[in-house]
Each structure stands twice: as C-alpha cells, then as structure tokens.
Amino acid sequence: MVRMRDELDCDCISIIKGLARQLKKHPGLKNILPITTAKVPIVKFYHIRTGLEGDISLYNTLALHNTRLLASYAAIDRRVKILCYIMKVFAKMCDIGDASRGSLSSYAYTLMVLFFLQQRNPPVIPVLQEIYDGKTKPKVLVDGWNVYFFDDLKTLPRHWPQYGKNTETVGELWLGLLRFYTEDFDFREHVVCIRQHARLTTFNKQWTSKYIVIEDPFDLNHNLGAGLSRRMTNFIMKAFINGRRVFGTPVRVVPPVYPSEMEYFFDPDVLTEGEVAPNDRCCRVCGKIGHFLKDCPMRNKPRHRRDSENRPEHFQDSAEEFMDPVRYKNEHWKKRDALEIRCCFLCGSSAHIKKDCHLYRSPAGNVKMENLTSSSSGHLKNLREKENQGLSAQEERRRKKQNVILSPQAGSLARRNVGRSGPRKSPEE
Numbered sequence: 001m002v003r004m005r006d007e008l009d010c011d012c013i014s015i016i017k018g019l020a021r022q023l024k025k026h027p028g029l030k031n032i033l034p035i036t037t038a039k040v041p042i043v044k045f046y047h048i049r050t051g052l053e054g055d056i057s058l059y060n061t062l063a064l065h066n067t068r069l070l071a072s073y074a075a076i077d078r079r080v081k082i083l084c085y086i087m088k089v090f091a092k093m094c095d096i097g098d099a100s101r102g103s104l105s106s107y108a109y110t111l112m113v114l115f116f117l118q119q120r121n122p123p124v125i126p127v128l129q130e131i132y133d134g135k136t137k138p139k140v141l142v143d144g145w146n147v148y149f150f151d152d153l154k155t156l157p158r159h160w161p162q163y164g165k166n167t168e169t170v171g172e173l174w175l176g177l178l179r180f181y182t183e184d185f186d187f188r189e190h191v192v193c194i195r196q197h198a199r200l201t202t203f204n205k206q207w208t209s210k211y212i213v214i215e216d217p218f219d220l221n222h223n224l225g226a227g228l229s230r231r232m233t234n235f236i237m238k239a240f241i242n243g244r245r246v247f248g249t250p251v252r253v254v255p256p257v258y259p260s261e262m263e264y265f266f267d268p269d270v271l272t273e274g275e276v277a278p279n280d281r282c283c284r285v286c287g288k289i290g291h292f293l294k295d296c297p298m299r300n301k302p303r304h305r306r307d308s309e310n311r312p313e314h315f316q317d318s319a320e321e322f323m324d325p326v327r328y329k330n331e332h333w334k335k336r337d338a339l340e341i342r343c344c345f346l347c348g349s350s351a352h353i354k355k356d357c358h359l360y361r362s363p364a365g366n367v368k369m370e371n372l373t374s375s376s377s378g379h380l381k382n383l384r385e386k387e388n389q390g391l392s393a394q395e396e397r398r399r400k401k402q403n404v405i406l407s408p409q410a411g412s413l414a415r416r417n418v419g420r421s422g423p424r425k426s427p428e429e
Helices: 002-010 012-023 061-076 078-093 106-119 153-159 170-184 230-248 261-265 303-310 313-317 325-330 376-389 393-399
Strands: 029-035 042-047 052-057 402-407 412-417
Touching (some): 061 153, 078 106, 078 170
Antiparallel strands (some): 029 042, 402 412
C-alpha cells in the first residue's frame, strides 16, 4: 500500500498533465488548465453547457474526511445547513466567495459558520473532535494527520449535555454571526478553529498574518486565509459590516423596486457600496490566481474572444434584452458582472477605453490632470449626484471654465481659461 502511494505521488504531476491533454480534446470543455505547482495538483476546466467550473485532483484523501465531518455537523441541527447556505449566497452576491480570484473559498466560509455556532452561548453544535471515550483522544492517521471525530450522532445527547439547549431562530443566529465577526472576534489575535472549543491564538500557531486566519480541522498547517491580500480582507470585512447594518435595521415595507425581500437584503450595490472585488493578486488576462501569466490558457486568444467567453451565458444569448433599460432598471439588484461595469476611467462611457477618450488629451496633446486624478467609480458617482440634483447646463459651464493642464513645454502646471475666445496676448502685454 505504501509503495503504491509513493508511485502515485511520483506520477501525480504527469497524470495531471496527461489528463489535461485528454480534456482539451473534449468538445464540451474549455479553459483547460493543469496546476501542478499546488500542494494538491489539479486540472481545472469550464463546462460550456452548464457554465460551471470544475477541477479534478488525485489522492486528496483528507478532503473525503472533511466532507464527512461537515455532513456530521449538518446532521446535528437543521439550522446549520440553512446558515451555511445563507453565508454562501451572501458571499456569492458580494463576489467574495471565489478562492481562485484571491478571496475565501466556500469551504472557508462554512468553517466560519461552524466556529460561530460552537462559540454561541449556549452552543448550537459541539466540537466533535473533542468528544471521545477515555482519557486520551483516539488516533486515525491519514497522510500523517489525525482525522478522528465523534460520528455516532445517535448517542450524542448522552455525550454532550448541552444538546438542544440553544433555541435561537435562524435570523437571530445570522445577525449574531455578522456581529460576531465584525465586533467580537479579533482576527489579529485569534484563529477560526473548529477542532477545539478554547480560543486558539495566532501566536500559538506562529501565523503572523494580520488578515483572516482559518485553520483546517485536520491539516493543521493549512491556513485557508493565506491567499488573502490586504485589499481583499478590507473588502470582505466591509461587506460583513454593511450586512450587519442591513439585516439589523427593521424594515416595515420593502421598497417597490425590489421584487422580493431576498433581493432587498442581498443587494450587492448596498453590501459592497457599488464597488467591485479587488483582483490585485489575479492574472491580468483571465482574472484568476494559481498560475503565471505565461501559463494562462486565455493568453493567446483575441481580446474580443476572451470577453465573449468570460461573459455569462444570459448576457450572450440575450444582448437585446440586456440593453433594455426598463428590464435593467427592474433587475438592478442582481449580481454585477465585471464586464458590465467596464468603462472609460475619464468619462464613464463603455464605448471606448481611456487612451481613446477625447478627455484624455487636449488638442495640443497635453494631458488633463484633473480628469486623471478621479477614478471610474468616483466619476460615475459624481454623474449620479449631478443627475439627482438636476444641475443646469449653465452651472456646468461655469464649473468647467478653467482646467488644469500639464504642459510638457512649460514643465509645470498652468491654469488656462479654456473658455476664452479671441487673440492671445503677447508676453509684453
């Protein structure tokens, strides 16, 4: 058995590469990408018919025991499944649930839910890895890690005295979860750990990261938040804070612009304040992490082909319907797509990019610095404010009388009255 495992480990990379070559021949798959440098080598693919992404790995036996552990926790209390599902919907609507793009995985958010339910007073679920008969914890070694946990759920009330004592509703628990991770829990000092009830500190783990730290219940060296950047961490915490405010504010009547209560509470424009999740650690071509730019499968494809393949299926099949302003206004609450907000950084138009914009360069070839200092989100926000306030055209002309222009000839900033007509005065005058 050990010999077969060693041979499999040695040939794992070659098997993954061979599998990738075979998948590239399949007509229903695209974007085949073998990742052989990861701890568990995988081959990723995109299923064209369903629009789903998948991956195949070899000999990932710890994942089987992780699945059994999660299934056991879900079988203890029905609220566990509901809260995990709400958390996944929340992460998807906020675009913070894709580990391949530098955020947290769905598995990481599930562990966060389980940890909160264990820390509740009284707890909703126990710590299954701390329940055992005898004085010493049993050992079930898989890949060098102890994967033991208590799985005899029929006798759980006898082993866990607090079984069934927590009677909070799902809504109370969900709001308590948002408050727990935004007010009570300190990610700089403690680790999200479901294998023990006592708080585990980052000092004991020797994990000096100041971001979200989540420990795998079996592979104790695996930090599920290791791929987070500072910008992504701030974006996730901002979504949690906004979610706490939205779900914690009583609402008598849902605004008529929302079709249902779900669309009101899970509005991504409110939860993320209209911003897009950062992709500072992603590939500049496909927007994913896990590979270098030279290995990106989308690198050699034309830009218009990449955009069409990355565009969701409902945008491809119904272009006319997408351009319908009435339909778009009624469905503004839906999850934003990155292609939907691509626009010029200066004027906000989606018909061209910055270098082709008429505001990018003046007739003399000088760059207008006041236009370059504002980001696309700030510009769009100003446009909305102007539209709401109903500023007249005369006020706009008065604001745009003077522009700051960077002149290469002068080598300094010169304020010029661009609205003035007539002959230019000489230096003596």
